[in-house]
Amino acid sequence: MSTPPFVTFDLEIYKDLDPANPVYLDQGISCAAIAWRNDEGIICTQVWQSPAECAMGAPDVYKILATLEDIGRPVVTWNGCSFDFRVLAIESLNPDRCRKLALQSFDPMFELLCRVGYPLALNTACLGMGLPGKVHEVILKSGETLTKMEGSQAPALYRAGEIDAVMTYLKGDVISLLELAEEIHKLHNLQWTSKKGRPMFQYMELLTVEQCLKLPLPDTSWMKEPLTRDKFAGRLDPNEVL
Numbered sequence: 581m582s583t584p585p586f587v588t589f590d591l592e593i594y595k596d597l598d599p600a601n602p603v604y605l606d607q608g609i610s611c612a613a614i615a616w617r618n619d620e621g622i623i624c625t626q627v628w629q630s631p632a633e634c635a636m637g638a639p640d641v642y643k644i645l646a647t648l649e650d651i652g653r654p655v656v657t658w659n660g661c662s663f664d665f666r667v668l669a670i671e672s673l674n675p676d677r678c679r680k681l682a683l684q685s686f687d688p689m690f691e692l693l694c695r696v697g698y699p700l701a702l703n704t705a706c707l708g709m710g711l712p713g714k715v716h717e718v719i720l721k722s723g724e725t726l727t728k729m730e731g732s733q734a735p736a737l738y739r740a741g742e743i744d745a746v747m748t749y750l751k752g753d754v755i756s757l758l759e760l761a762e763e764i765h766k767l768h769n770l771q772w773t774s775k776k777g778r779p780m781f782q783y784m785e786l787l788t789v790e791q792c793l794k795l796p797l798p799d800t801s802w803m804k805e806p807l808t809r810d811k812f813a814g815r816l817d818p819n820e821v822l
Contacts, residue, residue, distance in 0.1 A: 584765050586686070587616040587653040588757040591644075591664050592734040592750055594635035604667050608635025610738040611747060612644050615754035616653060623758060625751050632741045641671045648681055655685040656761045658702045658753075661789045662690070662812040683790040688764055690812055694792040696782055697800040698807060700772060706756050708772030708780070709763045715752030718745035761786065789813060 594608030611629040618624050628644055630636040645668060648655055657664050661682045669678035693699045706713040718729045720742055726733075729749050738746045764770055770784045787795070793813060800806035 584762065585616070585653045586656050586758060586761050586765075587614050587648075587651055588656045588754045588761065589614050589648060589660065589664060589685075590657065590750060590753045590757070591667060592731070592738065592746060593667060594630065594735055594738065596735045597732065603670075604663070605670060607667060607670075609641060609644075609667060609671050610635060610735065611743075611750055612636075613747075613750045613754045614647070614651070615751070615758045616651075617758065617762075623755055625754060627747060627751065629743060629747065632739055632743060636671070638672075641668070644668065645672045645674060645677060645681075649677065655681065656757060657685055657687050658757055659687065659689045659699070659812070660685060661687050684788055686761065686786050687789050687792070688761065688770065688784065688786065690789055690809075691784060691787055691792050692770060692782060693807065693812060694795045694809060695784070695798060697798040697803065699812075700770075702753065702757060702760070704772050705770060706760050709760060709767075709770070711756065711759050711763065714756050715749050718742075718748045720745055 589612070591612035592610045593604065594610040595606070597604075597607070609630070611627060613625055613627045615623055615625045626647070628636065628640050630640070665678045665682035665685070669675040672678065688705070689699050689702070703714040716727065716729050718726050720726055721744075726745065729745070731749075731753075734746050734749060764784050765786050768784060770782050772780050774780050793809065
């Protein structure tokens, strides 16, 4: 089976995530990245970034949007229909174009939610599939190694001028996601280890977000507070004002 021509996409916000602002208004974008495998099988990346002093300006935001539209490859994200495309829609002031991209994209985390009723962390999915997983060690300007880097730390680190560290983390995410998407495509399944240490397995097709929304609802009767698709994809509603 030939390797599919996926391109993976991820971004980091400029301001710290505020739980009271679940729609990500005025968060800004500090940086974004895509990754793909070229004809020689080598993984390539492209990045966009702002200076530490301010969020990304409109011209670069538009470049990201145009690149995703024109790249001619299936776009893959991890929770992109809820987060990355939402932020991009707000910052680009182009909700319709971002909504179309989101619906046509592949989001394995969202597909898993639609099939079993709950999402999964990217690192957990990568490790379950025998892949190296996310980058958690980055070098700061002081020479110190930050050993437990998480996405929630990215905004403050970026504003503090630790741009190289954040970019290392971000590029690691799109590369890890690319390798994961290729494995899911090849094996037609996702494997991981539950928090209780149980091996888990789920058949996966890599459906577009639009196709996932048509899947039968999973049985979530065993959950105390089941998650709904609307929590993740409800923001794709064309009647919503972004």
